[in-house]
Amino acid sequence: MPREVTAFSNPTVKRLRSLRDKKARRAEGLFLAEGLRILAEARDSGRLPEIIAFSAQGARHRLAAEIIAAAEAAGAEAIETTPDVLSKMSGKDNPQMLLAAYRQPATALEQVDRSAAPLWFAVQALRDPGNIGTILRSGDAVGAGGLILIDDCADPFSVEAVRASMGAIFTQQVAAAPWSDFVHWLRSGPGQLVGTSLTASTDYLEAEYEQPCFLLIGNEQQGLPDAYEAQCDLLVKIAMAGRADSLNAAVAAAVMAFQVKASWRG
Amino acid sequence: MPREVTAFSNPTVKRLRSLRDKKARRAEGLFLAEGLRILAEARDSGRLPEIIAFSAQGARHRLAAEIIAAAEAAGAEAIETTPDVLSKMSGKDNPQMLLAAYRQPATALEQVDRSAAPLWFAVQALRDPGNIGTILRSGDAVGAGGLILIDDCADPFSVEAVRASMGAIFTQQVAAAPWSDFVHWLRSGPGQLVGTSLTASTDYLEAEYEQPCFLLIGNEQQGLPDAYEAQCDLLVKIAMAGRADSLNAAVAAAVMAFQVKASWRG
Numbered sequence: 001m002p003r004e005v006t007a008f009s010n011p012t013v014k015r016l017r018s019l020r021d022k023k024a025r026r027a028e029g030l031f032l033a034e035g036l037r038i039l040a041e042a043r044d045s046g047r048l049p050e051i052i053a054f055s056a057q058g059a060r061h062r063l064a065a066e067i068i069a070a071a072e073a074a075g076a077e078a079i080e081t082t083p084d085v086l087s088k089m090s091g092k093d094n095p096q097m098l099l100a101a102y103r104q105p106a107t108a109l110e111q112v113d114r115s116a117a118p119l120w121f122a123v124q125a126l127r128d129p130g131n132i133g134t135i136l137r138s139g140d141a142v143g144a145g146g147l148i149l150i151d152d153c154a155d156p157f158s159v160e161a162v163r164a165s166m167g168a169i170f171t172q173q174v175a176a177a178p179w180s181d182f183v184h185w186l187r188s189g190p191g192q193l194v195g196t197s198l199t200a201s202t203d204y205l206e207a208e209y210e211q212p213c214f215l216l217i218g219n220e221q222q223g224l225p226d227a228y229e230a231q232c233d234l235l236v237k238i239a240m241a242g243r244a245d246s247l248n249a250a251v252a253a254a255v256m257a258f259q260v261k262a263s264w265r266g
Numbered sequence: 267m268p269r270e271v272t273a274f275s276n277p278t279v280k281r282l283r284s285l286r287d288k289k290a291r292r293a294e295g296l297f298l299a300e301g302l303r304i305l306a307e308a309r310d311s312g313r314l315p316e317i318i319a320f321s322a323q324g325a326r327h328r329l330a331a332e333i334i335a336a337a338e339a340a341g342a343e344a345i346e347t348t349p350d351v352l353s354k355m356s357g358k359d360n361p362q363m364l365l366a367a368y369r370q371p372a373t374a375l376e377q378v379d380r381s382a383a384p385l386w387f388a389v390q391a392l393r394d395p396g397n398i399g400t401i402l403r404s405g406d407a408v409g410a411g412g413l414i415l416i417d418d419c420a421d422p423f424s425v426e427a428v429r430a431s432m433g434a435i436f437t438q439q440v441a442a443a444p445w446s447d448f449v450h451w452l453r454s455g456p457g458q459l460v461g462t463s464l465t466a467s468t469d470y471l472e473a474e475y476e477q478p479c480f481l482l483i484g485n486e487q488q489g490l491p492d493a494y495e496a497q498c499d500l501l502v503k504i505a506m507a508g509r510a511d512s513l514n515a516a517v518a519a520a521v522m523a524f525q526v527k528a529s530w531r532g
Binding site: 137139141143164251254265 | 396400403404405406407408409430432434437471504506507508512513514516517520521524525527528531
């Protein structure tokens with residue numbers, strides 16, 4: 001049975017709250033997800049939390065109650081608490097009625113099975129956790145296998161990234177590696193590495209994309225380093241009509257991915 | 267000549283800082299933009315600020331100095347200040363070396379010249395200022411004319427929206443109107459209203475898009491109201507491969523816009 005907890009000083013409350021911090025996430029190997037929609041997505045993907053906190057309102061909601069019961073049956077710690085405490089843990093003024101801590105999956109490149117999907121995202125030094133979460137969400141929508149984080153990226157298990165992923169953090173594989181390890185792994189099997197570049201001569205609408213296709217997206221400010229572009233199998237350009245010379249990184253990733261997928265229908 | 271200001275209590279500092287608040291923006295008719303890239307974009311689009319603040323480092327930068335001089339020549343108030351004060355005004359720990367206040371343009375629908383571009387964005391009850399800015403940025407990239415904000419949307423002149431627009435707030439037209447006014451205006455001239463819907467039967471890759479095309483994007487949580495969908499000339503579906511049933515609103519807007527543009531290449 002869930003315990004009722006109302007004190008901010010309760011150790012479970014403090015532990016959940018600490019997971020908003022990257023160091024604590026790393027030390028514990030856990031991450032936070034909030035809200036019925038994302039927790040249901042997790043459950044439907046076979047993932048249950050290790051700790052779950054909810055409001056009285058949450059306990060009365062049918063789907064939420066199912067998730068709480070399933071988590072408890074699997075050994076999770078469950079606490080019923082107040083909206084104020086939920087707000088404190090999530091850092092949001094209007095907290096969701098559910099909040100939970102999940103075990104972080106392994107992010108070694110070796111666990112990525114490239115044959116599992118025709119399309120993968122790889123991002124290099126992407127700094128905005130919202131972009132990382134949004135790319136995961138687009139990856140789920142477009143049928144990508146997952147996201148490979150190259151070099152020093154924002155944490156995909158941060159609250160912001162998980163929120164922006166809308167649950168895709170549970171359905172997309174996530175791996176992380178320095179560039180040299182990524183290239184070594186990539187070249188150990190089939191795969192076309194496709195970069196977007198302002199100086200490319202091939203229009204993204206006219207390129208031929210092979211499977212598995214790895215879409216490489218660079219840092220928000222700098223784009224891809226020249227040396228990385230040089231190692232791509234294909235460089236394509238999204239023609240820009242306006243004054244600006246770039247798209248938001250998550251937008252560029254999605255525009256590329258939907259075009260790659262469209263090109264394969266032909 | 268610019269004055270040197272180091273006090274947080276300086277009236278110009280307080281005035282600039284107040285523009286992070288929507289009420290103050292509305293009362294003053296001004297909005298904040300930060301950073302050399304965005305201020306240069308504004309200058310290149312013929313827009314100069316009414317107030318400009320910069321660090322000593324900013325004053326030494328050639329392009330920044332040009333913008334400061336042009337603004338002063340046009341009658342702007344210019345202050346040289348410290349990174350601490352810039353940080354206080356922008357709300358960011360690592361402030362840009364330039365920050366300025368610009369006059370908000372008129373946002374009446376009547377000032378929108380639909381013949382100026384083949385493509386326009388319309389968003390309904392969009393709540394995330396980052397999404398609004400990102401759609402402006404994509405609009406600039408894809409050659410759209412501008413963005414029409416329908417019903418109660420986030421403020422396109424908020425610091426977050428301006429930042430995400432990467433300067434497109436100065437190149438894209440922005441209008442705002444309730445739905446009934448928008449429909450009345452739309453039907454007073456040519457224009458195809460295109461909505462995206464999960465229940466549409468037409469694939470977005472197979473639809474015929476007419477010019478001018480108005481892409482209608484709904485609220486982040488609820489999507490478009492049924493009654494609004496019913497008034498669209500065309501409803502299309504972006505097929506989803508994964509578990510999730512939706513894309514981020516700014517991503518959906520961009521995927522649609524780039525496909526519409528691609529379809530016109532013939």
